[in-house]
Amino acid sequence: MLLQNRAVFTLGLRMCSTHVTKGPLIDTARPSSDMSEFRKAFAQAKHIAIITGAGVSAESGVPTFRGENEKWRKWQSQDLATPEAFSRYPSRVWEFYHYRRELVLNKKPSAAHLAIAECEARLKKQGRSVVVITQCIDDLHRQAGSKHVLKIHGNLMETRCVSCGEVTVNRRSPICTALKGKGAPGPDVADAEISVDKLPRCDERDCHGLLRPNVVFFGETLDSHILTNVEKEMEICDLCLVVGTSSIVYPAAMFGPRVASRGVPVAEFNTNTTPKTEYFTYHFQGPCGTTLPAALAQHESEVF
Numbered sequence: 001m002l003l004q005n006r007a008v009f010t011l012g013l014r015m016c017s018t019h020v021t022k023g024p025l026i027d028t029a030r031p032s033s034d035m036s037e038f039r040k041a042f043a044q045a046k047h048i049a050i051i052t053g054a055g056v057s058a059e060s061g062v063p064t065f066r067g068e069n070e071k072w073r074k075w076q077s078q079d080l081a082t083p084e085a086f087s088r089y090p091s092r093v094w095e096f097y098h099y100r101r102e103l104v105l106n107k108k109p110s111a112a113h114l115a116i117a118e119c120e121a122r123l124k125k126q127g128r129s130v131v132v133i134t135q136c137i138d139d140l141h142r143q144a145g146s147k148h149v150l151k152i153h154g155n156l157m158e159t160r161c162v163s164c165g166e167v168t169v170n171r172r173s174p175i176c177t178a179l180k181g182k183g184a185p186g187p188d189v190a191d192a193e194i195s196v197d198k199l200p201r202c203d204e205r206d207c208h209g210l211l212r213p214n215v216v217f218f219g220e221t222l223d224s225h226i227l228t229n230v231e232k233e234m235e236i237c238d239l240c241l242v243v244g245t246s247s248i249v250y251p252a253a254m255f256g257p258r259v260a261s262r263g264v265p266v267a268e269f270n271t272n273t274t275p276k277t278e279y280f281t282y283h284f285q286g287p288c289g290t291t292l293p294a295a296l297a298q299h300e301s302e303v304f
Helices: 004-009 035-044 054-058 083-089 090-105 113-125 140-143 224-234 252-260 288-296
Strands: 047-052 131-136 149-151 154-161 165-170 212-217 241-242 264-270 282-285
Touching: 035 131, 035 241, 035 282, 035 288, 047 113, 047 252, 054 113, 083 090, 090 154, 090 212, 113 131, 113 140, 113 288, 131 224, 149 224, 224 252, 241 252, 241 288, 252 264, 264 288, 282 288
Parallel strands: 047 131, 047 241, 131 149, 241 264, 264 282
Antiparallel strands: 154 165, 154 212
16 A cells, blocks of 8 residues: 555646545544644654645635635636646636636735744744645745745746746736736636637747646646655655645645654644545644644744
8 A cells, every 4th residue: 555655646646536545554543633732743843744735725715626616617627727628728728727816816825824934934943844845826825934835736826838848937917918807707707719829928039939827737747856855855754734635636635644654643734524534643623724823833842
């Protein structure tokens, strides 16, 4: 089982699944909700890995694009976030991502984002490290002040040229003139059907290729450099937090259980249990913006 898990991790293919992994990863006794016990583990940890998902940004008002927000117009959001959809319907996919960009540009970091950033800055002064491994494609961790962030699914505020491969930070609003006022999500809204030459284009000299959001579409392989860094963090961390993620999107869904298989404490913070809850040492149920600040606050043993 562990070899199979490692293979999934190494492949790095972004895929969504409701499959519940079974097998003797760790003792699957009911996770504890004892915050005082978690705080003892927190006080002793030197290398903390925090895996975050859409639930963290949802508390900033960013839709999770699951459940009631799973559809954009009449399409499933996961069907739009594919290389095939972008190749066949670039205007429609750019409208969808333009809608998401405009939403994110107006959002502020949540209490959970801020707690993570404050913890990283504070522990750094003590010679301890915090790394954020996020599935979120927004820029809210950076806005909150986090410095060590690994974005495994890319960045909505970056573009990548399909011709020359150039990656550029792009926070323009709108990203191009043709998309101004477009992207409304209503089920009766018709596609704008923008011609491909009017969609976002590369600014590199003599290129002018079509740009795409620099995100990992479903069915695409994750960035190998980022995955290598994630693997290193998984190997050295002595405490792991899994925050605001449904634990159904792979390979990220296996990060926490993989750490747990080494006997390292893993704490889950979520509004509900997930398919991976049984593998973790702790589970704290409730809004991340409520549970996480208390978990990451300065411990009485910390010395400056």
